[in-house]
Amino acid sequence: MRLAHAAMALGMGVSGLSVSAEALAHPHGWIDLSVQVMTDDQGVASGLYQTWRMDPFYSLVVFEELQQVENASLEQGLDQLGKEIRDNLSGEHYLTEISINGERQALGEVSEYTAMERDGRLVFMFILPLETPQSLTDSTLTYQVFDPTYYIEVVHEADDNQPTDDALVLQGGPACELSILPANPDPELVMQAALLDKGESGEPGLGRYFAETGSVDCTGR
Template structure:
């Protein structure tokens, strides 16, 4: 189990490369987000679902099946904890702002790892440190690997984000949108020059990330 844990930790803490850059993606994650609010429109967190790419998922499941005296379910439970613990050191690869003000994030205590349609799926609730009212405000979030090692994109259909890639639970009077990345050509070139076994400098991934937007103004 330790070998799998090390491999996963390395993969989960290094992340992304975009096909647009024609660089060398090491994998990707399909993302969907549910913004959690109460009946008064106060946002408390983001319920995130990450679906790992099929090849990476296959490797993980094969390694789990080779662990002696452990079921797949037991292995996934341990794996989920390792993913959570590793992501905690990286602020869960998530940034949230309200009206342009960065929001402090809490600790993840609700999470699960599972096999779904042949894909390793990790689901977790990322709370805000302090819940905030959304009425009259705009919330933005980004989920990305700073070193641009694995691509994180919202769930797509026919090249466009799916309607359920970003949903709002609670307050209905808001406009939801997923804004595409628009990196500078020089940054695209920088990513394209990465060798197949390289990751970018910290901060590169920010230029290639989508932005989820909840506009309640």
């Protein structure tokens, strides 16, 4: 199995793909993200239902390569791709950090996922469970989704630079205040990222400073 450079940066294994890093700018691609925070009627959070829409260029290359695989339909290729993405992301904590009242939460393993084509874009959808469900009563849940090396940029779905209504949704549970906080990296880090060559990734941890933060504030409600 050969792995695309861009896919490796995300921990995503893609059979037979050979995306050229030289064809991409830095960040070398992006993901449009939407998140549903899953809770029950008592306000106990069980995980995040995430939808990742890969950028059009990366999606195009993936679909072209999948269509060239002999004796396999696009649907079969996407099924295999989804499994490889899930398997490789599992070693990277699914590029996701979740905290409740500032305390980092342990994550479970993803068992529900799918990869599909939608309007010319590769879409990967999955449920990322908390290892132990947690009550959001009088609590604040925050999360970040990011590639540590900042090879890929992850941003919430937006329209005119404003998050869309479905970029962050609370599924079930109490009425809470939802917000998406923009990244505010130090200018030196912005310069560091800008100086990376086409084939380079940043130092591990760089992506954190460019990550948006989703917040579900249920305090006093």
